[in-house]
Amino acid sequence: MTNKITQPIVLMYHSILAPNAPAPGEREAGAELYDVSAEKFRAQLSWLKEHQYRSVTVHKNLDVFSRREILITFDDGEKNNYTAALPLLQEFGFTGHFFLIAKRVGKEGYMGWDEIRRLLAAGMVVGSHGFSHEILTNLLNTQIEEELSASRKYLERNLGIPVESLSIPRGFCNDKILRMAKETGYKYIFLSEKPAAPPAGHTSQPGRSRVAGQAGCFSRVAVKSNWTIDRFAQAMSGNAPLKEKILVSCKNSVKKILGGGAYDWARRMMLKIK
Numbered sequence: 048m049t050n051k052i053t054q055p056i057v058l059m060y061h062s063i064l065a066p067n068a069p070a071p072g073e074r075e076a077g078a079e080l081y082d083v084s085a086e087k088f089r090a091q092l093s094w095l096k097e098h099q100y101r102s103v104t105v106h107k108n109l110d111v112f113s114r115r116e117i118l119i120t121f122d123d124g125e126k127n128n129y130t131a132a133l134p135l136l137q138e139f140g141f142t143g144h145f146f147l148i149a150k151r152v153g154k155e156g157y158m159g160w161d162e163i164r165r166l167l168a169a170g171m172v173v174g175s176h177g178f179s180h181e182i183l184t185n186l187l188n189t190q191i192e193e194e195l196s197a198s199r200k201y202l203e204r205n206l207g208i209p210v211e212s213l214s215i216p217r218g219f220c221n222d223k224i225l226r227m228a229k230e231t232g233y234k235y236i237f238l239s240e241k242p243a244a245p246p247a248g249h250t251s252q253p254g255r256s257r258v259a260g261q262a263g264c265f266s267r268v269a270v271k272s273n274w275t276i277d278r279f280a281q282a283m284s285g286n287a288p289l290k291e292k293i294l295v296s297c298k299n300s301v302k303k304i305l306g307g308g309a310y311d312w313a314r315r316m317m318l319k320i321k
């Protein structure tokens with residue numbers, strides 16, 4: 048068996064919350080499901096260290112990964128990414144990849160430019176998460192272009208670095224958006240949750256398959272607030288309980304059928320079932 052794989056496990060975090068720390072006000076419904084406590088985050092990093100995982104970033108050669116290489120990503124750019132996640136990443140010697148909503152930089156509860164510059168100085172990587180967090184599949188082509196391009200330019204201008212990676216806001220994506228993102232200059236595109244099952248005939252583990260066979264596209268494993276360390280370990284082995292697999296599969300189907308607006312409503316309903 049080869050030790051090389053074509054996609055590493057990419058973990059997707061949002062908030063890392065210290066005890067009694069308030070979450071930002073301007074958040075979407077259901078965001079709290081992804082609030083991971085600092086205590087749980089520490090236990091997860093400790094587990095990764097213990098099992099000899101190393102974090103890598105998009106700056107490495109992304110064609111081939113070894114099995115112990117992972118990416119640790121954070122969406123939305125909340126302030127707790129700087130105050131709570133960064134010190135823990137540093138303590139365990141990991142590198143994080145932070146995707147910022149351009150319009151929310153410096154807003155209450157979100158990181159400001161100085162904090163983001165300190166992330167970069169600490170060896171972390173920054174990417175775009177759209178300009179306003181709008182669901183791209185709901186927008187006209189000119190608006191999609193604006194979301195993709197304006198966010199990139201805004202971050203580049205303020206930080207003085209090339210922004211080469213994009214995390215698709217709220218996971219709504221299709222081939223057109225992937226193509227437009229590539230045309231805008233993004234080399235690496237991160238999607239939300241992995242597909243429920245690998246395509247027929249595909250033998251690798253689901254978390255490790257390339258999305259739609261597109262080079263530079265990565266599916267991610269969304270770490271949830273209620274995960275125990277055993278559930279985390281299960282995710283690292285590429286497995287999810289059957290109940291969750293069915294739920295992800297339902298979510299993906301509803302996303303396709305309903306599109307963004309109605310999905311928000313359906314999502315709230317499904318989150319309740321969970």
Ligand SMILES: [Zn+2]
Binds near residue numbers: 216217
């Ligand atoms: Zn987001």
